[in-house]
Amino acid sequence: MKKQDEFFVPYISESLGSKTKKAIRRLVWTILFAIIVIAGVFAFTQKPFKNGSFELTSETRLTGVFHENPYPMLRVKVADDSYKNILLLGFGKSSVNPYLAVIRKDFETLAGKELAIEGNLIYYNGKTLVQITSEEKIKVMGNSDPNILPKKEKVGKVTLTGEIIDPKCYFGVMKPGYGKIHRSCAVRCISGGIPPVLAATDSNHNLHYYLITDMVGGAIHESILPYVGKPAEITGIVETYEDWQFLRINVEDIRETGEASLIY
Amino acid sequence: MGLEYKFVLWNRYKKKYDLVIAGFSIIFLLLFAGITLIVNRETTVETLVIRGFGILAVVMLHLILVIGPLCRLQPKFLPILYNRRHLGVSMFLAALVHGGFSIFQFHALGDTFPIYSIFTSNLDYFSLSNFPFQVLGFFALLILFSMAATSHDFFLANLSAVTWKRLHMMVYVAYVLILLHVVLGAFQQETSLFTIIVLGLGFVLVVLLHLLSARQELRADKIQSVETEGWFRVCEVDEIEDDRAKIFTLNKERVAIFKYENKLSAIHNVCKHQGGPLGEGKIIDGCITCPWHGYQYLPKNGQSPPPYTEKVATYDLKLVGSTVFIDPNAHAEGTEVEPLIITK
Ligand code: HEM
Ligand code: FES
Numbered sequence: 001m002k003k004q005d006e007f008f009v010p011y012i013s014e015s016l017g018s019k020t021k022k023a024i025r026r027l028v029w030t031i032l033f034a035i036i037v038i039a040g041v042f043a044f045t046q047k048p049f050k051n052g053s054f055e056l057t058s059e060t061r062l063t064g065v066f067h068e069n070p071y072p073m074l075r076v077k078v079a080d081d082s083y084k085n086i087l088l089l090g091f092g093k094s095s096v097n098p099y100l101a102v103i104r105k106d107f108e109t110l111a112g113k114e115l116a117i118e119g120n121l122i123y124y125n126g127k128t129l130v131q132i133t134s135e136e137k138i139k140v141m142g143n144s145d146p147n148i149l150p151k152k153e154k155v156g157k158v159t160l161t162g163e164i165i166d167p168k169c170y171f172g173v174m175k176p177g178y179g180k181i182h183r184s185c186a187v188r189c190i191s192g193g194i195p196p197v198l199a200a201t202d203s204n205h206n207l208h209y210y211l212i213t214d215m216v217g218g219a220i221h222e223s224i225l226p227y228v229g230k231p232a233e234i235t236g237i238v239e240t241y242e243d244w245q246f247l248r249i250n251v252e253d254i255r256e257t258g259e260a261s262l263i264y
Numbered sequence: 265m266g267l268e269y270k271f272v273l274w275n276r277y278k279k280k281y282d283l284v285i286a287g288f289s290i291i292f293l294l295l296f297a298g299i300t301l302i303v304n305r306e307t308t309v310e311t312l313v314i315r316g317f318g319i320l321a322v323v324m325l326h327l328i329l330v331i332g333p334l335c336r337l338q339p340k341f342l343p344i345l346y347n348r349r350h351l352g353v354s355m356f357l358a359a360l361v362h363g364g365f366s367i368f369q370f371h372a373l374g375d376t377f378p379i380y381s382i383f384t385s386n387l388d389y390f391s392l393s394n395f396p397f398q399v400l401g402f403f404a405l406l407i408l409f410s411m412a413a414t415s416h417d418f419f420l421a422n423l424s425a426v427t428w429k430r431l432h433m434m435v436y437v438a439y440v441l442i443l444l445h446v447v448l449g450a451f452q453q454e455t456s457l458f459t460i461i462v463l464g465l466g467f468v469l470v471v472l473l474h475l476l477s478a479r480q481e482l483r484a485d486k487i488q489s490v491e492t493e494g495w496f497r498v499c500e501v502d503e504i505e506d507d508r509a510k511i512f513t514l515n516k517e518r519v520a521i522f523k524y525e526n527k528l529s530a531i532h533n534v535c536k537h538q539g540g541p542l543g544e545g546k547i548i549d550g551c552i553t554c555p556w557h558g559y560q561y562l563p564k565n566g567q568s569p570p571p572y573t574e575k576v577a578t579y580d581l582k583l584v585g586s587t588v589f590i591d592p593n594a595h596a597e598g599t600e601v602e603p604l605i606i607t608k
Contacts, residue, residue, distance in 0.1 A: 011558055039296040042296060
């Protein structure tokens, strides 16, 4: 009648019988096997990450001409007659504007002035952004003429499909920096003052980036939040500014497509 | 055994148990991170941590959920159940790393208090594909926290077994929340048939084992007792093994009838510690010993031997020939009942 006689009592030494031990050992091996398989499956099936970069631990010094159309940028000369416009961002999920406000107290206008800034570079796919962590990292170098700055050029009305992203995370800080997983963060960033950008794919699967403004070219933050991080179709007026494109829109003209995110 | 919580027994089984948990967790995290760094090198440390610990927590949660029914079906696994709370606390810690990193990564350093932001950064509460899945994870984490925080025997002794048990049944609510968290969250973007299958298999395993063990229990409950003049006929003496018990359901209460030293005693089947099935225990040194963590009760009065103070209800038995009868009216907990001598 004593068929199941092994009985484990934690505080009685030697109560762990050999049959029990064997059963447990088998179970533990099974669990180990399952763990290895699960780690493999979840690791292998992750979507490829983009090769965007964020130089968190090193600062770069940049010198260029400041302008604001409406988002603060630094126009940096990269070769004869070739300029790159670097988007200026604050620390974390915030705008650079509070730091600029401190600088502005001493200068009437910043547009057209030469600035030297130090910050962490963010770059991907030909675009560069820089995170500045305090107003002390911004130095006014001298007066230059606002008239040397180019003007935006109007291209025309278009309808684009893509996703509204926050450029800070998308171009390097986070991976993935777009889509459903990242959406809350993108909302926080844009709400905190990071400019909204439309990442749109054309018919050849090439990606184009558009800094989004309202119809009169002003900054948009709060009103666009419900559309951030979701595939959408937007009609607006495209303008170019050297290496960047801008899109003037009415927020009411954004249409969610309800499809899966395409910007991989 | 109420005094036990004052000095948690760090015996060598517990140490070994914890070492296995820690070792397996490290193996999992290293494998996940290693493979990712080899095949998908552009990842970030934050994403590795968030994903690694999130998946680890879910794996541990599955284990916790299947141990119970697994032990019902195969008592040899009981030594794993005995220290389940360490697995529970470890799982909470893994989930906390995942949730904490996520909250920092996605909500901190912004214009809103991070916890408030979890609820307000995505307001598509009426959409399935856009649902704010982080909210589900947040509530699950709260449940896991309350369970981990009260897992010590101190709370068991001070919360009443029923409250404690109810609190710990919330693990099923947490499980459902987490399944939805993953399906409505990561799986919407990181869609892969393979990960969906893994999670689906886990769910099937949990449900299947619960159904199987429930069926086994129902079968035990079906053993019909026939009433004659206030006594229920339960079984023949020979059907009970020596130093073991048979469990019967009377007036919806489970009762364990033990046979030992040529005697019979009946007590309420539910252990005062965490509700373990005493009838699946064994008589050791003259005491009924709970199969889950080894709490002990004297068969003659349902009391834990001094200095412990736990008490369970006792029942009257009688023998007619070799047939055992029981009076379904329980005595007050800890009431002395003269053991029934088996006469052959
Ligand atoms: C405050 C609470 C939580 C937050 C903010 C949160 C946030 C997130 C986020 C943002 C993701 C997507 C990450 C990615 O794929 O890159 C995710 C996925 C996931 N979460 Fe959570 N989570 C929370 C709680 C939990 C809990 C309690 C568990 C389980 C015990 C859990 C398990 C998972 C799993 C398994 C995944 C999918 C695998 C992965 O991609 O990491 N989460 N969670
Ligand atoms: S339930 Fe823990 S010893 Fe009985």
